[in-house]
Amino acid sequence: MDERHSPATAVQTRRQAAFLSDPKVRAIVYQVAALGLVGLLGYYLFTNTVANLHKQSIATGFGFLTKEASFEIGETLIDYSAADTYLKALAVGVLNTLKVAFIGIILTVILGTFLGIARLSTNWLVAKLAAVYIEVMQDIPILLQLFFWYSFFYDILPAPREAIEPMTGLFLSNRGVVFPVPEWHPAYGYAAAAFGIGCLAVSAVRRWARQRQERTGRIFPVFSVSLGLLIGLPLVTWLLAGAPHRMSVPELRGFNFQGGMSVSPEFGALLLGLVIYTAAFVAEIVRAGIQAISKGQTEAAMAIGLKPGQILNLVILPQALRVIIPPLTSQMLNLTKNSSLAVAIGFPDFVSVASTTMNQTGQAIEGISLIMVVYLCFSLLTSLFMNWYNKKMALVER
Amino acid sequence: MKLLKVCAVLGILVALSGTAYAGQTFDNVKAKGFVQVGVNGDLFGFGKPDEKGVWRGLDVDTGRAIAAAVFGDANKIKFIPLTAVQRFTALQSGEIDVLCRNATLTLGRETELGLDFAQVNYYDGQGFLVSKKLKVKNAKELDGATVCVLPGTTTELNVADYFRMNKMKMKPVVIENAAELYKAFFAGRCDVLTSDASQLAGARAVAPKPDDYMILPDIISKEPLAPAVRHGDNQWKDIVNFSVLAMIEAEDLGISSRNVDEMLKSTNPAVQRFLGVTPGNGKALGLDEKWAYRIVKHVGNYGEIFERSVGRNTPLKLERGLNALWKNGGLMYSPPFR
Numbered sequence: 001m002d003e004r005h006s007p008a009t010a011v012q013t014r015r016q017a018a019f020l021s022d023p024k025v026r027a028i029v030y031q032v033a034a035l036g037l038v039g040l041l042g043y044y045l046f047t048n049t050v051a052n053l054h055k056q057s058i059a060t061g062f063g064f065l066t067k068e069a070s071f072e073i074g075e076t077l078i079d080y081s082a083a084d085t086y087l088k089a090l091a092v093g094v095l096n097t098l099k100v101a102f103i104g105i106i107l108t109v110i111l112g113t114f115l116g117i118a119r120l121s122t123n124w125l126v127a128k129l130a131a132v133y134i135e136v137m138q139d140i141p142i143l144l145q146l147f148f149w150y151s152f153f154y155d156i157l158p159a160p161r162e163a164i165e166p167m168t169g170l171f172l173s174n175r176g177v178v179f180p181v182p183e184w185h186p187a188y189g190y191a192a193a194a195f196g197i198g199c200l201a202v203s204a205v206r207r208w209a210r211q212r213q214e215r216t217g218r219i220f221p222v223f224s225v226s227l228g229l230l231i232g233l234p235l236v237t238w239l240l241a242g243a244p245h246r247m248s249v250p251e252l253r254g255f256n257f258q259g260g261m262s263v264s265p266e267f268g269a270l271l272l273g274l275v276i277y278t279a280a281f282v283a284e285i286v287r288a289g290i291q292a293i294s295k296g297q298t299e300a301a302m303a304i305g306l307k308p309g310q311i312l313n314l315v316i317l318p319q320a321l322r323v324i325i326p327p328l329t330s331q332m333l334n335l336t337k338n339s340s341l342a343v344a345i346g347f348p349d350f351v352s353v354a355s356t357t358m359n360q361t362g363q364a365i366e367g368i369s370l371i372m373v374v375y376l377c378f379s380l381l382t383s384l385f386m387n388w389y390n391k392k393m394a395l396v397e398r
Numbered sequence: 399m400k401l402l403k404v405c406a407v408l409g410i411l412v413a414l415s416g417t418a419y420a421g422q423t424f425d426n427v428k429a430k431g432f433v434q435v436g437v438n439g440d441l442f443g444f445g446k447p448d449e450k451g452v453w454r455g456l457d458v459d460t461g462r463a464i465a466a467a468v469f470g471d472a473n474k475i476k477f478i479p480l481t482a483v484q485r486f487t488a489l490q491s492g493e494i495d496v497l498c499r500n501a502t503l504t505l506g507r508e509t510e511l512g513l514d515f516a517q518v519n520y521y522d523g524q525g526f527l528v529s530k531k532l533k534v535k536n537a538k539e540l541d542g543a544t545v546c547v548l549p550g551t552t553t554e555l556n557v558a559d560y561f562r563m564n565k566m567k568m569k570p571v572v573i574e575n576a577a578e579l580y581k582a583f584f585a586g587r588c589d590v591l592t593s594d595a596s597q598l599a600g601a602r603a604v605a606p607k608p609d610d611y612m613i614l615p616d617i618i619s620k621e622p623l624a625p626a627v628r629h630g631d632n633q634w635k636d637i638v639n640f641s642v643l644a645m646i647e648a649e650d651l652g653i654s655s656r657n658v659d660e661m662l663k664s665t666n667p668a669v670q671r672f673l674g675v676t677p678g679n680g681k682a683l684g685l686d687e688k689w690a691y692r693i694v695k696h697v698g699n700y701g702e703i704f705e706r707s708v709g710r711n712t713p714l715k716l717e718r719g720l721n722a723l724w725k726n727g728g729l730m731y732s733p734p735f736r
Contacts, residue, residue, distance in 0.1 A: 053512075055630065056490065056512035056628060056629050056630060057509070057512050057629050057630065058490060058510065058511060058512035058629075059509075059510040059511075070555050070558055070559065071549075071554045071555055071558050071570075072554075072557075072558045072561075072568060072569075072570045073570065074569055074570045074571055074572065081562070082555075082558035082559070082562055083562070147578075150582075151581075151585070153587075154582055154585040154586060154587040155585050158586075159586045174585065174586045174587055175544065175587075253542075254541065254542040254543075255532075255540075255542050255543045255544065255589045256542060256543075256544060256569070256589075265587065266571070343574055344573070344574070344575070344578070345573065345578075346571050346572055346573040346578075346579075346582070348572065352549065352572065352574075355483050355549070355550065355574070356483070356549040356550050356554070356572070358483070358487075358550075359482065359483045359486065359549070359550030359551075360550060360554075360555070361510065362486055362490075362506075362507070362510055362511035362512070364487045364490070
């Protein structure tokens with residue numbers, strides 16, 4: 001070939017060169033190539049695993065889910081017996097994990113907020129106590145704390161037949177804490193419905209009060225009215241339904257207490273351990289959030305005559321929450337994930353049930369993928385909710 | 399450059415994942431120079447290190463017999479303590495070569511779990527351990543009891559079956575780590591500890607106050623405990639199988655670690671074949687002819703390992719019972735070594 005190009009070919013070559021040297025195009029090409037490789041690797045691993053499992057004649061697939069589980073579970077939120085399927089057993093495990101995570105998160109946020117504020121207290125003793133708590137609890141691994149609390153329940157408390165009864169009907173023993181609860185009556189259902197209506201009413205009242213305040217400047221006593229609605233409505237309903245008040249009081253029958261409500265040592269230890277550990281981290285987050293607001297803002301708010309409660313509600317909190325929420329979300333996720341340590345102290349959470357299932361069926365790969373999917377769902381749902389809340393709380397710039 | 403690195407890493411991963419199951423276990427073991435045996439680690443009498451750190455127990459000695467057969471040295475062995483939940487996965491994934499961890503032979507495990515069980519090395523049955531303070535006389539009185547049980551075991555299923563069959567209620571407490579489970583039971587967390595009777599004896603032997611506890615007379619299941627290997631590896635299965643059988647056959651032939659050298663001069667053809675004086679058995683298994691001699695010499699016959707692990711002079715004080723030789727009314731029976 002000679003060196004003479006027609007002008008058209010020259011332009012085309014240059015265009016091609018330009019196309020390939022364009023960083024944007026190259027980035028896309030590389031990414032597609034990388035994605036393809038990862039996909040190929042995934043496909044290879046999958047087929048290789050299936051082939052090997054087949055070679056060893058290990059059963060595969062999720063067919064086991066509909067087989068009879070034939071093992072008992074200690075604590076269940078739904079009716080479950082050994083005659084039910086593995087699927088139901090796993091559902092029991094999911095609910096148990098949700099139970100401990102839900103109650104744990106609420107208690108952690110309350111205790112953590114309290115501790116965080118206490119650490120900033122002007123009272124020397126309160127501040128130091130909170131500081132010591134936070135430093136100590138952050139530094140002890142959660143698993144050790146769980147073992148400690150679990151052995152606290154079964155080593156220190158007596159057998160059920162010698163249970164401690166600090167109050168009538170409240171029993172502490174190595175089988176857990178048992179306490180009396182009202183016996184079920186439809187009136188409690190009505191009261192719960194009334195509480196729901198109360199919640200709706202409160203939100204309506206708040207909106208109306210804000211609009212009125214914006215229009216006329218008059219302040220409506222929202223807090224006391226809300227409290228009245230939330231407590232008064234269910235109370236009145238309960239009274240109208242005949243005020244049933246029969247209690248289910250626990251009593252020792254056979255090996256254990258019957259009646260009342262009980263918190264098992266496993267659940268108690270897990271909840272205590274998780275809350276006490278995670279609250280230390282939440283406390284630091286809360287402290288950081290409050291300290292992020294400069295003192296000048298409080299002084300300015302005081303100067304325009306706001307009351308301390310108003311300063312907290314209207315000036316400090318809206319700004320502090322913005323700093324607090326994202327790290328708080330990750331602590332909530334940590335708590336949920338740490339709840340899988342329940343295996344160590346015998347609380348039948350999802351991981352515990354799933355690993356029993358894996359062992360009884362021998363299908364480890366399916367079991368592990370189920371565990372991963374379930375925890376992924378938990379984490380994504382928590383994140384979604386917290387992101388929504390974060391957006392709602394974020395400062396709206398005007 | 400970065401892309402190149404990524405490709406290299408991916409390539410290595412692909413290469414590695416391919417080798418996971420390649421090769422026969424026997425070849426791998428010979429190449430490694432030791433046998434990797436999955437054991438209990440916490441079960442007195444079956445698999446637990448003593449105070450000097452030396453592994454002791456019936457399952458441990460079974461592992462040693464395999465090492466003696468393969469390498470001529472009972473110490474070319476590595477013990478890997480496993481929980482009940484980990485044990486089968488460890489075997490399936492190739493982390494161990496053989497599982498000697500009081501595992502019950504069942505149809506499901508033999509088929510769906512992809513395992514091959516060798517000769518049973520202990521015939522057991524499930525029982526209940528209770529505190530004498532409860533004044534319970536038999537298992538039918540256990541309605542409403544809180545039961546401590548290891549998760550992922552046949553025990554866990556049997557006890558659920560038993561309570562269901564007798565229309566009784568139970569509350570299980572399942573802790574994966576056996577030591578933690580026993581601790582919880584002896585601290586009073588449960589009314590009953592249920593497991594194989596031999597394990598209950600082992601747990602009671604190390605209890606703070608062994609005399610406060612009793613094993614109920616009821617035995618609710620059959621638990622043939624056997625070593626297991628991966629399915630489909632026939633040569634390795636034969637070696638493991640005949641290592642256990644050799645200990646039984648030795649007892650049957652009256653050969654023990656004390657008299658094995660004299661027995662080499664025996665005129666009994668069965669003894670000559672067994673000890674490799676008349677060659678043939680070793681070649682058939684792919685081992686050398688002295689394999690059975692070495693098992694007896696370094697580890698002992700079945701009666702010896704039984705007595706020193708769980709027998710009358712140990713804290714477990716177990717009788718031979720089902721584990722006596724067939725001649726003495728037990729189930730221990732070996733096919734001819736020819």
